[in-house]
């Protein structure tokens with residue numbers, strides 16, 4: 001059995017989380033997660049709906065604020081300021097990508113780092129890189145939980161992260177480094193990528209190109225984590241890894257859907273719960 005079942009693990013963690021949330025509610029704190037969605041990006045709509053569903057199942061207070069594509073940067077920043085002040089919200093998530101006329105950097109800077117459950121604020125990114133993380137980006141955090149759950153030995157192993165985004169690639173590399181892997185970050189300018197990838201014991205693929213990683217990229221017995229969320233010509237959700245070809249070679253592999261995606265949402269919930277719990281002593 002080589003499959004890492006992210007959906008099953010997410011469901012298992014959701015049950016445990018519900019109990020933790022009930023206990024926190026008994027102490028008078030209900031975790032609150034607010035999601036801000038600007039525009040009509042259909043893919044974002046699906047993710048946001050999944051987040052809402054999981055938040056309500058966990059017993060959170062949850063709201064989606066939907067703003068039109070034409071919302072000004074100024075109005076969005078004013079809304080974030082208001083949510084920062086509002087004590088019912090422990091976590092604020094502004095769904096990315098934002099429309100082109102809004103500066104992502106300004107928006108992420110505006111979110112109170114203590115409510116930044118995505119871990120995208122430079123303060124939280126810096127804390128992660130300096131070895132004392134508080135808020136961690138959900139996707140790589142979920143991948144670390146999956147690796148641990150499936151007993152993957154990380155220390156001393158070679159890990160290759162393909163993709164260098166602030167959201168996945170960079171924090172993923174740091175988390176693997178923190179667990180004593182020998183980490184390489186590859187990207188679109190990397191030469192001989194297949195050869196480089198073939199050295200890796202742990203291969204994390206986050207480049208956003210459907211079926212990009214084929215059998216010739218994969219060392220026999222490698223652990224392969226597919227962060228990709230692409231649509232094929234029929235609108236079907238596919239990963240960055242050509243699953244059918246790579247699965248027989250890998251020792252463990254995540255499917256798409258049902259792998260990294262559900263765990264991303266679960267980690268967001270866990271992080272919002274932890275953030276709410278931290279307010280108890282305040």
Ligand SMILES: Nc1nc(=O)c2c([nH]1)NC[C@@H]1CN(c3ccc(C(=O)N[C@@H](CCC(=O)O)C(=O)O)cc3)C=[N+]21
Pocket residue numbers: 046047050093094095096097118138229237256257258259260261262264265
């Ligand atoms: N500020 C911000 N934070 C994010 O965490 C964030 C974001 N912006 N923008 C978009 C990406 C993408 N993302 C996903 C989360 C869950 C699934 C997910 O649940 N996927 C399911 C199925 C989804 C389907 O069927 O379409 C699965 O893989 O099994 C996918 C993608 C969070 N993101």
